[in-house]
Each structure stands twice: as C-alpha cells, then as structure tokens.
Amino acid sequence: MAAHAPGDGAHRPTRARRRHRWAYLVAGGVALVVLAGAGAVWVHRTSGAASTLSACGDHGSVPADDAAAPSASASAPSPQVRSGTAVDSSTRASRHALRRMGGLGFTQGDQPMTLGSARLTTLFRGIAATGATIVRLDLNWAAIEPSGPDSYDLTHTLAVYRAATAHGLTVLPVLTGVPGWASSAPGGCGPAFAAFMDRASPPMLAAGVRAVEIGNEVNTTGMSPQAYTHDLLVPGARAFRAAGITAGVTVGVISTGLAPARTGGGTWSPPDFLRGVYAADGGAYLDAVGMHPYSWPDAPTADVAWNWLRGATDVRAVMVANGDADKAMWATEFGFPTNSDRGVSDAQQARYLAVGARIWGARAWAGPIVIYSYQDLDTGARDPEDNFGVRDTDGTAKPAYDVVRDLAAAAAAQGEG
Template identity: 25%
Template sequence: MRATATFVLFLVLLLTPASASAADRLVPRGWLGVTVDGPLNDPGYAHAAGEWDRMASSGVEAVRTAFYWHSIQPTGPEAFDFSVKDQLVLAAAKRGLGVLPVVHGTPAWAALNPGDPASPPRDAADFARLLTALVTRYGPNGSLWAEHPEVVKQPIRAWQIWNEPNLMRYWNVAPWAPSYAALLKVAHRTLNAADPGSTTVLAGLPNESWKALQALYDAGARASFDVVALHPYTGKPKNVIRIVKIIRRVMERNKGATRPIWLTELSWPAGVGKTKQEGDFSTTDSGQAKRLELGLELIAQARRRYRLDRVYWYTWLSTEGITSSGFDYSGLRRLRAGTLVDAPALAVFRRVARRLQGCAKPLGDARRCRT
C-alpha cells in the first residue's frame, strides 16, 4: 500500500507543470544580445553605467561592439591604446555580459589606400599582430583580467573579422571577396594560435548575402571561419527566415553545413516620417515594436532547425537626427534632443526576453532564470 502511494506521488510530481520560477529557458544563455555603439563608445559619456544596468535588467545577455583598429593603433604598429575598450569590456563583465568584438577600420599607416576609411590593410601581418594583442589583452589569460581581479572574468573567445565587406563603404577593393578571404585566412590562423579555443566569426553579410557567401567559398575561404554571420535587413520578419534557408543551402553545397549562423545585426529602424527611408525595412515606432516581436519569435522557433546560435538587435542606444540615416531611430533607447527615452520596442524586447529566458521575476534577478 505504501509503495502504491509512493508511486502515485511520484506520478503527481512528474506530471505537475513546473512553477514559473523553474521555467525552462527556450534559448541558451547569451543567445539574445544587442549592438553597443554611438554614445556608449564615448568613454566620457555620463549615463553609461545606467545604460549598462538597464541592458542587463532588460534581458540583454551579450553585446556586439566595434573594435576600431584606427582607435587602438592610431599612430603606428608599436603602440596600442586599449583604454576605451577596457572600459567597455569591464562594464560588460561586471554585468555578466559576453562581448563580441567587430575588428575593422584600418588606420592610415596600415591602409592599402591611405585616407580612405574603407581601405583594407596593405599587409595582413599588421592585422595579425593586432589580433594577437587583443587576445593577449582580453582573452582567457588576458592582462585586463589580471589587472582587475575584482571583476569576474568574462574572456572574449569569439572575434568577428570586419563588417560588411561586400559593401564598398567598408571594403573598397573590387572584387572584394578574394582580398577579404585572404585576410580572413590570416585572421583565423592567428586567432587559433593565440587562443586555440577561439571562434572566428565571418563578417556580417547584408543585402544578397547568399551571393556574397558563395563568392567567399569560391575564393577559398571555407576553412577560414567557424561561424557564418548575416545582417538580414528586410521588410518582413518572415523573410529573415527565408534568407537563412537560402544561406543554409549555400552552406550545404559547399560542405559547410555543420557551422552555426549568427545574426549579428537585426533591425527595423523607425525612421519613416523622420528621415530618409532606408529601404523597405524602415518603419515607424509602432512598426518597429511589432516587427521586433514577430522577428524574435520566428527566429527562436527556427533556432534549432537552422542552428541560429546568436541574434543581436541593432542597436541599444542611438541618437535621433544626428545624421540623415534611419538608423538614428534604430535604438531601443534613444537620445532625443539631449533626453534619454525608451522606444516602444524596448518594452516588447523585455517581454520577449522574459519568455525566452524563462524568467518569473525581473530579469535582473539571475536566481530566477535558469542558465
């Protein structure tokens, strides 16, 4: 009789739904992130600490940010200035956020075409020395962590090599694929030597990304990266998944099917009626909120099938009206005439993050979220 009662109790416990506080995550830790740029790249920005805290409490678990080569080595190959990036990496680490650096922006002294900000490097060896220095500073045995034992170490293991090289504004050599593939090969070899556990992330590919990826395979880049990165700017959220499907077919044809895909920029800027329209993916504030919600839901649903291992919203904080671009209105937070405001999309981001991360309490309370 006692055995029967014990068995019945076991069945009850087995079949009773888990409480909200023990809800399982629908995505792995670090899956959902944002880009950090704009004012947060200014080391003197007065509101930086508050913005980092707000990110962490809103469900952001990873950040992607530019590591501009011309800022780290502005004057020549001998000197490195890590001061700006030190502040950013430490701010992220204090809140348990991983960092994905996008390493690009050739300094004049190393440029193939000096004076052109879109110039690739003249000598890939210069870029290799930069990557080695970055791993030495921020990697598993990085000097930054030794200098700051009060901060829980969050070593950088993944490095994104350049940004959108299939656009002339970032890589001004045509055809772009052979020269970028050559740099990527050197970068991959350098990162593996500096940190055997590192991950080489392909530059984010926008527009007809499937053609760009095929061009890289044709240029011999198949063994020179660990992750395919996309910037699927498109008007309809469902088209993000369509682009991913096409990319997967390209990867399969080129024996790259085992690699994951990261969406290193996802955005629907809310610039309609405020600035020039940025293609069909530009929308209004309410449209941005709706597309963000649907987009993240669709991507999360397709995550396992297509190995969509990361997604970064572009961007966390933007300054409205600073240029003529709709991306001035892409931020979940905005600097509007000197005042910080929430975009309507921020509340949606928080709600989706809460559901995907299995949080029963405010997202800042890590004890309530499974990791």
C-alpha cells in the same frame, strides 16, 4: 599613443552602419550611400568604419554591375594555408560553443567608444536590465593602431569591454576599421593584421572575450571576398585561435556580418560574398557566419527581394553546400528605425521585432540575434540611423522595449531547458 579619452573627438559615432538596398561608393575616403526605393533616392554621407576596411585588399576582382557571382574557378588565387593545425580548422568545441552562446544581444554602433565611464555604466546597466546577454562592441584597428605598430594602444577599448562584462554582458568584438598604413606595410594587410591580433587577442581573452566577428558588412566596401579571406579572415582567425590555445579557452570566429546588397559595382550579395570566401578556402577559418537580416522598411514577412530575414536561407544553402551544416549563423544586427525618413511607427517596430525574432529563432541553425539598437542617437531626426533604438534619446521606452524583454526572457528559459 595615449588612450583615446572618451568623448575627446578621437572616436565619433558613425551612423551608417546599416546598408539596405544601397549602392555603396567610396570617393576620397567618404562613403556615398544611395538608398533607392518607393520612388526616392536618399544619399547618405559617412566616414563610417566599414568604408575604411577597403584600405586592405586587391580590388581587381570587383564585379561589374549585375555580374554573376564568382565561381571557384574564377576566384582570385586562394591564400596559402597550412593544414592540420588547430589554428587552421574549425573545431567541434568552437562550433558548439557558438551555438551554446544563445540568447539576445544589443549593438549600439560605435557610440560606446565615445562615452565616459558614467554614461557607459548607464548604457550597460540598461542593456543588462532587458535580460540581454550579449553586447557587440567595436574593435577598431584604425583607432587602436592609427599610425603603425608603435602607436598600438588597446587601453580604452579594454576599458569599455570590462565595463560591459562588469554588468554580466558577454562582449562580441567586431572589427570595424583598418588603418591606412596597413595596405603599404611589408607583405600588405594580412601580416599587419596578424601581428595586431597576435597582440590584441590575449588581453581581450583576459577581459572575457570568447568570440570575435571579423569585419562589419565587408560585402559592401569594395573589398572582394578573396581579399577579405586572405587579408583579414585567415590571419585574424589564426591569431585569435592561437591565443585561445595558449590561454586554454575555447574561442570562436564569426565572419563579417553580411549586409543586404546586390552583386555589382563593388558590392556582393550575402550568398555571393560567402561563396567567394569558400572558394578562397576560407571555410575552415569560420566557426559561424554573421548575417544582418534586415527587412526594413518592410515587414519581416514581406515577400520582397531585399528581405534578408527570408534571404538568410539562401546564405544557409551556401553553408550547407560547402559542408558547414553544423555551423550556426548569427544575426549580428537586426532592427527597424522609427519615425524618420522611411522609418516605421513605434507600434510597427515592436511588432516587427517580435515577428522577426520568432522567425529567426525557429531555425535550427540560428544563433543569437543582436538588436540594433538599445537607444536612439537623436530621436526624431530625419536620419534613420538615429532612430533604431528601443528607447528614445531621453531614455523613454518605446513599445519595442517590452518586446525585447520578453524575447530575452524566452531565450533565457530556452537556454535553461
């Protein structure tokens, strides 16, 4: 299959990549995201990449509403793992590398995959000008290998990655889609994903990639933590680590970025999902844990149950209880939408980002924080997903832009110290 031409419609931005206090349902391939709060219910329809992750895995372990978290004894059978090899354990070098990869980053959802070279240059030049050092970009298996292994084409994805690295940015790929054919492939998703990562990892490493985030908000897709571990985390980590060994470079694996959610009805809270990963023997395949510590629409200091900037400490407790105190937690998405349904003011966005980043950075176990997003998709639209940027659609800087520049400068100074 030919490479997807930027802007040809093969990759269209999917705007529901954040899930805050949302019930998440999948019906006929379309996600219905229901936001409840302050007396309002907002239904958001998306064919977003996160929903396609549910193509993998056995969903028999999905808990009923308000069900307790799965215990180790109640977990689905653990994947059969081989021990004692470098691909099956988190090394000190990998953990240290992910801790050392400090600083601040941006993610722009899947929009970069739709842009032509001129607009990509503008985007990445602008991100680099803030002092940010990381950009989180899609690794969309469903787009790269849409109809089977014979359709594999990484050309466009690598071109986007190289455009970012050309501006001095470190690329963090995030798995955002699973092709529908993978669940019916011989052996299921796990072997198919292993084969994909075996093929994609060497050229990604050659393009400068050193870490990968396996999944986006999988805890909201209906895919159980056991299925995630068996079908995505273990095969993906093994393949990526093996490629790193062959290339002679240190690589790191980050778990799916865990989204704000409660356990029940096909979603898992971040602590409950991570417990399930550990119960399925997935801990050895993590070098860091991904977290999306949103507090929106509230302040990052708000004492409310859905403030996952505060709730990240509960996720950390799960890591410590499972012997992973020396691993970092990355905030692979964090931000606030402005001037939209349930949005905040421009001034609040700036203040909340500053306070939230300080809270995050004060934790000894905290890794980088990745801001969603650099630029609005459609400033002033009612959909909050269009308004998370620190710049308006026309490029005008919001007050938060200067805050991010100050945060990036502080992170750089700390890294040099």
